Amino acid sequence: MQNARSTALKALYNIEKSGAYINIELKKCLDSAEISDADKRLATEICHGTVKYKINLDFYIKNASSIKINKISPYVKIILRMGVYQIKYMDKIPVSAAVNESVKLAKRYGGARSGGFVNAVLKKIANSEIEYPKDKAEFLSVKYSYPLELCEKFISDFGFDFAKDIMEKSLERPKIYIRVNTLKISVDEFLKILDGEGVEYEKSTLCADAVRVSKLGFLLKSKYFPDGLFYVQDLSSMLACKILAPKKGASVLDICAAPGGKSTYIAQLMQNDGEIYSSDIYEHKIKLISENAKRLGIDIIKPCISDATAENKAYFDKFDFVLADLPCSGLGIVNKKPEIKYSVTQNDISNLADMGLEILNNCAKYVKKGGTLVFSLCTFTKDEGEENVKKFLLQNKNFALKKIVLDIENDGFITFYPHIYGTDGFFTAKFIRID
Known part of the structure; x- marks a missing residue:
């Protein structure tokens, strides 16, 4: 019988088995499960929490289990993690319910002996506290569930306290933002709709078109979504477009554009007047750009297939504005995609930084004289952001940093740290071609 926990x-x-993305795999399982909406919410909370705190949960299990964790069967280990998460992090679930439901699952997937084992381990965890490691990097790893290598890197780059604040913030629930499509409705008019529908909201102080909302599911099912009155978009993505500051009638290139959030906001800022080339390497993603543009009533976007790592001579000196929102480690969006932090290594970060610089150098060739190039990433590592800005300026003497117009002190680049700005972690830099 299906329920939230199963x-x-x-x-x-x-x-765990295939390395699937949590959002994709969870949606697939929820769509096929014949369970109530309340159970779907519970399943979502348990699933996300168990992934988010995996290293921490395993530490509890190691301290309470008579069997080494790598000897515990995959199903039973996951059931234990789920149980520990409910006991330690879900205040509304009684310990007895967390233990009993975990035992039922263990018996179903491992037999009576597994049920007894899970019962003993979870009861021991419920009645005791763990002592965290004294070493600073190991403490951060266990407390905030980050691989040790990343903890050591963050301490090296930012210092212990700053690294701790970044990791702590990443465990919070992500803020959900929508962008009001001002091509169809004003922000004030849309807020009146939210008031009428009883949707709680908060306007962003960093971006006038961005609104934080409480009931995204309701809005997606409402008529306002197919009517194109809003678009679901991260605040950081909107800010990259605001920083680009494209002018009405301009020519724009959006690199790595799918699914079209940035391109459509650029079009909105341009009042749907001009020309936007939205490029991506995958054909199925190009289709998403077209679909989103159509829903939002935008007709100046030209979706096109292009490999950003390959030089495109047809684009040389062609664009007034180029937005390079590049592939990166994604460590700035761990609160939304917690599985990211378990797979990223220093070697990955270095390789992605190299790729980012290669693409950025290509993008420089596409900017007209006097034109603007904005470089952005959904991460905050110095390797991928600040260090690449320095390398880019050394390799492209015809570009200079241009101060970003935001109420944040800057010299042409900003690292948005989640615990400071309340955004995703992301980096952005603005260049102008000066030759």
């Missing part, structure tokens, strides 16, 4: 277990097992 649905979460199925998703978690598939994520």
Whole structure:
């Protein structure tokens, strides 16, 4: 019989076994599960929490189990993680319910002995506290569930306290933003709709078109979505477009554009007047750009397939504005995609930084004289951001940094740290071609 916990277990097992993305795998399991909306919410909370705190949960299990954790069967290990998460992090679930439901699952997937083992381990965890490691990097790893290598890197780059604040913030629930499509409705008119529908909201102080909302599910099912009155978009993505500051009638290139959030906001800022080339390497993603543009009533976007790592001579000196929102480690969006932090290594960061610089150098060739190039990433590592700005300026003497017009002190680049600005972690720099 399906319920919230068995649905979460199925998703978690598939994520662990095949490295599937949590959002994709969970949606697949929820769509196929015949359970109530309340159970779907519970399954979602357990699934996300178990992934988010995996290293921390395993530390509890190691301290309470008579069997080494790598000897515990995959299903039972995941059931234990789910149980520990409910006991330690979900205040509304009684310990007895967390233990009893975990035991039922363990018996179903491992037999009576597994049920007894899970019962003993979870009861021991419920009645005791763990002592965190004294070493600073190990403490951060266990407390905030980040691989040790990343903890050491963050301490090296930012210092212990700053690294701690970044990791702590990444465990919070992500803020959900929508962008009001001012081509169809004003922000004030849309806020009146939200008031009428009883949707709680908060306007962003950094971007006038951005609104934080409480009931995204309701809005997506409402008529306002197909009517194109809003677009679901991260605040950081909107800010990159605001920083680009494209002018009406301009020519724009949006590199790595799918699914079209940035391109459509650029079009909105241009009042749907000008020309936007929205490029991506995958054909199915190009289709998403076209679909989103159509829903939002935008007709100046030209979706096109292009490999950003390959030089495109047809684009040389062609664009007034170029937005390079580049592939990166994604560590700035761990609160939305917690599985990211377990797979990123220093070697990955270095390789991605090299790729980013290669693409950025290509993009420089596409900017007209006097034109603008904005470089952005959904991460905050110095390797991928600040260091690449220095390398880019050394390799492109015809570009200079241009101060970003925001109420934030800057010299042409800003690292948005989540615990300071309340955004995703991201980096952006603005250049102008000066030759």
